[in-house]
Amino acid sequence: MTTLTDRYVWAAVRTVPEPQRSDLEPEIRELIEETVQARRVSGEEPVAAERAALVQLGDPERLAADYADRPLTLIGPRYYLEWLRLLKTLLAVVVPIVTVVVFLAQFLSRGDPGAAIGSAVATALGVTVHLGFWTTLVFVLLERAGTADTGIQWSPEGLPALPDHSRHARLPEFVASLVFLAALAAAIVWQHVSSVVRGPDGRAIALLDPALWAFWLPWFLVLLLAEAAFAAWVYLRDWSWAAAAMNLVLNLAFAVPAVLLWSGGRLLNPDFVAAVGWDPAVATGGGWTVASIVTGAVVLVAAWDVVDGFLRARRASLPATRQPVLMGH
């Protein structure tokens, strides 16, 4: 036999622990030689027969894994579901907690919301990668260790509750909407009365142009009130095509003036911009101005909210017979 066979044998046996190699090598050699012999009997040239036999036997590492009964998957079906559930649970629980804690700690110690958001996002990414890597590593080791039981047993008690279309299920979203709207309204008032930036005379410099109190800021406050009423309507009556249309109108009433005022440079207080020494209309590194990024974000969020409203309306209007699991609810 030639070096090609030797190299094949080496490629196979080097993947198993040293003590098993001397045991495995003669078996693999026998397999190769018999396969080559069978091909030569049927009239092939020695060199061609050897090559064809090795091709027929396939990847030597796969052959060795077959011999050693080693899994060729990172995480096989035995552990896959447990791995997936544990990973989802860890990510859903740990990442938000760590993110909020880091944000609060940074914000309270340095008072810079931008830097705090930056480190919170960086930490969230880092924690996500770490959780994914270490959880997977543990299961990969379990998969190779063989018999160990993870101790995570599936039980009927853990089955998810059926989707709840009752009013009760919409309460958390309703409360969240009210809190968000109240916070936004409070922020609009607060930035005028007691802003974070103070002038040389110690008086607060409002973030938004005080001239807007003539019409637009009251308009937005009334709009927030209307949004709260709308949230109550959706809470009481569920989504419908009418609700989705109303949602569209409210979004337009908010986003169109907001974007026009913002892109026209009329939203921010000129004194505030001067005091902070930062102009959103100045381009950043990528050629994008902060102003255009904010505009894009507002348009995207509003557009998504409108689309989401129509999707929910469609879901709510689907006949119940198409979802048999939901019957009786």
Added chain:
Amino acid sequence: MPLAMVCDTHYYSGMRPDEDLIAGHLQELRRGTVVLACLTRLRTPDYGYSLLESLDVLDIQVDGNTLYPLLRRLEKQGLLTSEWNTAESRPRKFYRTSPAGDDLAATLTADWDRLTTSLHRLAEGEVP
């Protein structure tokens, strides 16, 4: 051909399942029968490739790279015993069915016969 069409022909051609599908089901059905064939055939000692050829003659097809690791596994499970024959030009590992392997072969054969009978009764329209 667009991917969707490939998938369609694969799963929904309706009249006749394609060859991959048939091959997959045949493989599924035959899995395990190679073990039974080996345990039965190796009541007479033989080496891997000769076993492979004699199974091939009987239309029980199995690849060398499947059969050789399988024989080693059965040996580890105590169902086969082995001995190297170095008398000839090429050293060959001869396997023989152990008493435990013999018992298992009897159990598996009985089950195979039982299944065959059941399937025939089903095919003949006998509804329990």
